[in-house]
Amino acid sequence: MNKVIAINLDGNAYQLEEGGYDALRAYLETAAARLQGNPDRDEILSDIERAIGEKFRTLLAGHKTVVVTNEVAAVIAEMGPIEADPGKAADPGVNGPGAPGKASGQAAGEERAAGHAGPPRRLYRIYEGAMISGVCNGIAAYVNIDPTLVRLAFVVLTMFWGTGVLVYLVMAIMVPVAVSPEEKAAASGDPSTAQEFIRRAKQGYYKAVKGFPDRKARREWKRRFKRDMRANADQWRHNWHCYWSEHIPIHPGMGFALPLISLLHGAAKILWICGLVSLLATGAVFGLALPASVPVWVAALLLFIAYGILACPLKVARRACYQGLGRPNWTWSFVFLLDAVVWLAVVAALLWLAVHYFPELREAVRSIPSVAHQAADDIRAWWKGK
Amino acid sequence: MSVNEKFSAIRKGLLEFLVLQIIAAEKVYVADILRQLSSTEFATQEGTLYPLLSKMRREGLLDYEWKESEAGPPRKYYELTAKGREQLRETLEYWSKINGTVKNLGQK
Numbered sequence: 001m002n003k004v005i006a007i008n009l010d011g012n013a014y015q016l017e018e019g020g021y022d023a024l025r026a027y028l029e030t031a032a033a034r035l036q037g038n039p040d041r042d043e044i045l046s047d048i049e050r051a052i053g054e055k056f057r058t059l060l061a062g063h064k065t066v067v068v069t070n071e072v073a074a075v076i077a078e079m080g081p082i083e084a085d086p087g088k089a090a091d092p093g094v095n096g097p098g099a100p101g102k103a104s105g106q107a108a109g110e111e112r113a114a115g116h117a118g119p120p121r122r123l124y125r126i127y128e129g130a131m132i133s134g135v136c137n138g139i140a141a142y143v144n145i146d147p148t149l150v151r152l153a154f155v156v157l158t159m160f161w162g163t164g165v166l167v168y169l170v171m172a173i174m175v176p177v178a179v180s181p182e183e184k185a186a187a188s189g190d191p192s193t194a195q196e197f198i199r200r201a202k203q204g205y206y207k208a209v210k211g212f213p214d215r216k217a218r219r220e221w222k223r224r225f226k227r228d229m230r231a232n233a234d235q236w237r238h239n240w241h242c243y244w245s246e247h248i249p250i251h252p253g254m255g256f257a258l259p260l261i262s263l264l265h266g267a268a269k270i271l272w273i274c275g276l277v278s279l280l281a282t283g284a285v286f287g288l289a290l291p292a293s294v295p296v297w298v299a300a301l302l303l304f305i306a307y308g309i310l311a312c313p314l315k316v317a318r319r320a321c322y323q324g325l326g327r328p329n330w331t332w333s334f335v336f337l338l339d340a341v342v343w344l345a346v347v348a349a350l351l352w353l354a355v356h357y358f359p360e361l362r363e364a365v366r367s368i369p370s371v372a373h374q375a376a377d378d379i380r381a382w383w384k385g386k
Numbered sequence: 387m388s389v390n391e392k393f394s395a396i397r398k399g400l401l402e403f404l405v406l407q408i409i410a411a412e413k414v415y416v417a418d419i420l421r422q423l424s425s426t427e428f429a430t431q432e433g434t435l436y437p438l439l440s441k442m443r444r445e446g447l448l449d450y451e452w453k454e455s456e457a458g459p460p461r462k463y464y465e466l467t468a469k470g471r472e473q474l475r476e477t478l479e480y481w482s483k484i485n486g487t488v489k490n491l492g493q494k
Contacts, residue, residue, distance in 0.1 A: 010459075
C-alpha cells in the first residue's frame with residue numbers, strides 16, 4: 001500500500017504515488033534552478049507542467065485514477081533534462097541520438113561521465129561475488145577499490161591479536177545486505193532513477209542559491225528547501241518505522257527479555273559505580289590493589305572501558321527489543337513501565353544494600369565531596385606544574 | 387570519439403532551423419514537432435524543445451496561439467512570423483552554400 005499525493009499541474013489536479021511525487025518535484029525543482037536567469041523561465045515551466053499533465057492524462061484512461069511511481073519516472077525520462085541555454089553548443093552532449101523514452105539511463109550516464117559525484121553511498125554487504133558474507137565486497141564498493149585489497153587488509157588486521165576476525169564478525173552481523181535495486185545502487189554509488197533526481201535537485205539547490213539576486217530571496221529559498229528536506233527526512237523515518245514493525249515478528253519473549261536485560265544493564269552500571277567509588281575512596285577496586293605505577297585516573301578510565309565493553313551488548317539487545325516491539329500499544333506501554341520500575345527498584349535495592357552492609361562504602365559516599373575537592377586540587381597542581 | 391558524438395554540437399545548433407522548417411509548413415504544437423523529429427537524427431525531448439521555442443519567440447521568429455484540443459486543455463500552436471520566414475529563407479540559402487562547399491572542396 002502506497003501513499004498518494006494530489007498535485008496541481010498548470011491548473012489540473014492529478015494523484016501520484018509518493019515516490020513519483022518526490023521524483024517529479026525534484027525534476028521540476030531542477031528545471032526551475034536550471035532556468036534561473038532565463039527571461040522566459042515561468043513560461044517554460046508552465047509549458048513543461050502542462051506537457052507532463054498531458055502525458056499523465058493519457059496514462060489515466062478508464063477507471064485508473066493514480067499515476068504510479070514507475071509511470072512518473074517514465075514520463076520524466078520522456079521529457080528529458082531541461083536545457084537552460086538552447087542553441088549554445090558549449091553545453092556538452094545533452095541532445096544525443098537517444099530516442100525519447102529510453103533516455104533516462106543515458107542522461108544519468110552523461111551526468112556521471114561529466115564528473116559529477118554519485119548519489120550518497122551507504123555501506124551494505126554485497127553477496128554478488130562475495131567470498132564469505134560480502135563484507136569486504138561491500139566495503140570495496142563503498143570506497144571504490146578492489147575487493148581483494150580489502151580482504152588483504154582484513155588478513156593483516158587478523159595478525160594483530162585477531163582484530164580482523166572480530167571486526168569482520170561484527171560487520172557481518174551489523175551491516176545490512178543490499179537486496180533491492182536501490183540498495184545495490186546506493187552500495188556502489190550508481191544512480192538509480194528517483195534517488196538520482198533527488199540528488200540533482202539538491203545540486204540544483206546550490207546553483208539556485210547562487211543565482212538569487214538579493215539576500216532576502218535567498219534566505220526564503222533556503223528556508224523552503226530546508227523545510228522540504230526535513231519533511232523528506234520525517235517521511236524516511238516513518239517508512240523505516242513501518243518497515244520494522246511489519247518485518248520483525250513480535251516475539252512474546254521480548255516482553256520478558258526486556259526487563260531481564262535492563263536488570264543486567266543496571267547491575268553492570270551499579271558495579272561500575274561501586275568500583276569507581278571504591279577506587280576513589282580506598283585506592284583499590286573491590287580490594288584489588290593497583291600496581292603502584294598505575295595512577296588512579298588511568299584505573300578509572302580502564303574501569304569505564306570495562307563497563308562499556310560489558311554494557312554495549314546489553315544496550316544493543318535492549319534497543320533491539322524496543323524496536324522489535326514496534327508501535328507501542330497499551331500492552332507494550334505496560335511492559336515499558338514494568339521495565340522502568342524493575343530497573344529503578346534494582347538500582348535502589350543495590351544502593352541500599354551496599355550502603356547498609358559496607359561501612360567503608362558509607363564512608364566513601366560521605367567522603368565523595370572531599371575526594372572531589374582533592375581531585376580538583378590535584379588537577380590544578382598538575383596543570384600548574386606543566 | 388564517434389562521428390555521432392562529434393556532430394552533437396552541430397545537431398544542436400541545427401535544431402533551431404529544423405524547427406523553423408517544420409513550423410513553416412503548417413501550424414503545429416510541440417508533440418507534432420517531436421513526432422516529426424523522432425525518426426530523424428535530430429530526435430529530441432520536451433526538456434530541450436520548450437526552452438528553444440521560448441527563445442525563438444523572444445527573438446521574434448515565431449508566435450503561438452491557443453487552440454482547443456479534442457480532449458483536455460487547450461494547446462499552444464506555433465506559427466512563423468515574417469521575421470521567422472526571412473530567417474528560414476536565409477538559412478536555407480546558407481545551408482545549400484555549405485552543402486556545396488562540403489561536396490566540392492578537395493575535388494579536382
